Amino acid sequence: MQRTQKSEFGHSNDVIAGWRRAVGAALDLGAKTPFYLFCPNSVADRLGQLDALDFGRPVRHWYSCKTQPLAAQLRWWNxxxxxxxxxxxxxxxxxAGCGFDTDRLLVNGPAKYRWLPEISRSRLRVNFDSPTELRELLPVAIRDHWRLGIRLRTPEEFDPGAPELPTQFGFEPSEAVSAIRLLRKQGLEPETLHFHLRTNIVNADCHARALASVVEMCQAARFCPKYLDIGGGLPPPHTRAKDGSSLAARFRLTAWAAILRRTWDTLPGVQELWLENGRFLLAGSGALCIRILDAKRRGDLRQLIADGGRSLHALVSLWEDHALLPLVPLGGRRIKTAVYGPTCMAFDQLALRPMSQGIHPGDCLVWLDAGAYHLPWETRFSHPHAEIWWDEGDTIRCERR
Ligand SMILES: Cc1ncc(COP(=O)(O)O)c(C=O)c1O
Structure with a gap:
């Protein structure tokens, strides 16, 4: 019973004990707070979860480099x-430095004509993002026999702060049709149709609507892609929105797979489904260890000032809550507690929640699910970068001092 019992943020007691052990082991090896600790085990579990679904087509997973640009994790994935x-x-x-050959590199993103021609390779896989990019890169694409894709902006992609405005990514449907015709005039046929909705997608219906617009565009262009690349965006388990709701609660993986299976009726030529999930696969692979340096009492609020926090290490805490645990389990009454990083910004608040009154300066806290968008958004505001430790198999080693 003890093994499957759930505790903080739905993590099992086993998982929490595992992180406490690994963070403690890193400290014993000389890790200095604040530090990140990464471990690939949960990535393998999440891949297994996706691979157990029936999509009706083989699935290819691409590592979303932007989510966790860490060489050790990339080498593991490779x-x-x-x-x-x-x-x-x-x-x-x-x-490329971690060993991915041309066949296993997929180039995405806007405005890449600024840097891609210099490092182009024969038969590179490139998803075009705009008519300008297509115009600029076409000679290189022809010369180097690129394998091409088109990123479509579906009506599901809008500015979260102003939903009436579209995002800046991809081709509008009519532009995508023209792009495919232009490529054909050059004797090129794109292989891939790509879209990426957004991060933390709330439920799978968004994909159904986006796929309907993909089908419409493909019919207009008489185009059937070999690969359908639906980007990432799956919400990770164990993280919560600021209102306390679980980010993944309404996303049903089986319903999502069923939506994709139905898509093949109208796009029968698709041979593979491509996924680029970052957050879902990687969030659980990291933890951030910080140490409490000072404690203050302001009325009923206890304030803990730590050597790490939001500004330096966990920007996602602006819109997400994660499990935050004392390294050594503490019982006792929980009191209203705010945990801050060390920078001179009121903004630097990692968490505000009831926590054990037994936490004191000198104690370490562990922020879980620090594997997605922590490293790419870390800052050096008044302080140097944190150490990075890597835990694989029986070894824990320092990856960055
Ligand atoms: C093109 C593309 N693919 C994949 C991802 C990964 O998204 P997520 O971490 O939400 O799965 C992103 C994130 O911005 C993206 O822009």
Whole structure:
């Protein structure tokens, strides 16, 4: 019974105990707070969860490099034989340096004509993002026999702050039809139709609506892609919105797979489904360890000031709540507690919630699910970057001092 019991944010007691053990082991090896600790085990579990679904087509997973640009994790992923999706020159070099060959590199993202021609390779896989990009990159695409894709902006992609406005990514449907015709005039046929809705998609119906617009555009262009690349966006388990609701509660993986299965009736030529999930696969692979430096009491609020926090290490805490645990389990009464990082910003608040009154300066806290969009959004505001530790198999080692 003890093994499957759920506690903080739906994590099992086993998972929590595992992180406490690994963070403690890193400290014993000399890790200095604040530090991140990453471990690939949960990535393998999440991949297994997706691979158990019936999509009606083989699935290819691409590592979303932007979500966790960490060489050790990329090398682990590379050993599974899968590919990496990159959106910048820096990510391209990182993935190539970790051993991904041309066949397992997928180049995405806007305005890549600024850097891609210099490092182009024969038979590279590139998803075009705009008519300008297509015009600029077409000679290189022809010269190097690129394998091409078109990113479509579906009506499901809008500015979260102003839903009446579209996002800036991809081709509008009529532009996509013209792009496919232009490519055909050059004797080229795109292989891939790509879209990416957004991150933390609330439920799978968004995909049904987006896929309807994909089908419409494909019919207008008399185009049937070989690969349908639906990007990422699945919400990770164990993280919550600021209103306390689970980000993943309404996303049903089986309903999502059924929506994709139905798509093949209208796009029968699709041979593979491509996924680029970052957050879902990687969030659970990281933890951030910080140490309490000071404590204050303001009325009924206890304020804990730590050596790490939102501004430096966990920007996602602006819109997400994660499990935040004392390294050593503490019982006792929970009191209203705010945990801050060390920077001179009131903004630097990692969490506000009831926590054990037994936490004191000198104690370590562990922020879980720090594997997605923590490293790419870390800052050096008054302080240097945190250490990075890597836990794989029986070894824990420092990846960045
Ligand atoms: C093209 C593309 N693919 C995949 C991802 C990964 O998204 P997520 O981490 O929400 O799965 C992103 C994120 O911005 C993206 O832009």
């Amino acid at each position: 050993r599974t034989g899968r590919g990496a999706e990159v959106v910048s020159e820096a990510e391209f070099h990182l993935a």
